[in-house]
Amino acid sequence: MSYLVSPFKGITQLNRELNRLFDESHFASLSAEEPGINWAPQVDLAENEDAFLVVVDIPGVNPDDIDISLNNGVLTIKGDRSSEQAIKENSLTRRERRHGTFLRQFNLPESVDVDTVSAKSAHGVLTVTIPKATPARPISVAVEAG
Numbered sequence: 001m002s003y004l005v006s007p008f009k010g011i012t013q014l015n016r017e018l019n020r021l022f023d024e025s026h027f028a029s030l031s032a033e034e035p036g037i038n039w040a041p042q043v044d045l046a047e048n049e050d051a052f053l054v055v056v057d058i059p060g061v062n063p064d065d066i067d068i069s070l071n072n073g074v075l076t077i078k079g080d081r082s083s084e085q086a087i088k089e090n091s092l093t094r095r096e097r098r099h100g101t102f103l104r105q106f107n108l109p110e111s112v113d114v115d116t117v118s119a120k121s122a123h124g125v126l127t128v129t130i131p132k133a134t135p136a137r138p139i140s141v142a143v144e145a146g
Helices: 009-033
Strands: 037-039 043-047 051-057 066-071 074-081 100-107 118-122 125-131
Touching: 051 074, 066 118, 074 125
Parallel strands: 037 100
Antiparallel strands: 043 051, 051 125, 066 074, 074 100, 118 125
16 A cells, blocks of 8 residues: 655645744734734735735624724724624634734835725725825936026
8 A cells, every 4th residue: 555645745734834823923912012902814915006905804894893094104904803692601612713803014115105095895805905106207307507
């Protein structure tokens, strides 16, 4: 009997461990900076010709419970997901869904137009669109004789 061993098994396992460590250390640093932070939603970051996109999975979060701010080049997304129903702790068999306050922060490049940032929440996905600023064009200055 032969067993096939994937050459990527070690890499996959290492990747999982690094992700776990990064997530735990990131969560711990948020907790140290902001007391009361319970979880950090999953995020995708994208860029196209016109803008940067931050796509955040926040199912069950009311758009009224989301606070988005820009300060000194840092985008902060903070909010709260409350439990839909009161569940007694001792009656739970398994708890995987996080509730409470969440926070994610991102350093923005200098090439963004902070005055036209927009956000939309639909079907549990928040999309923050951060338009790129129009690049400064070089100008030519005429020199007068004289």
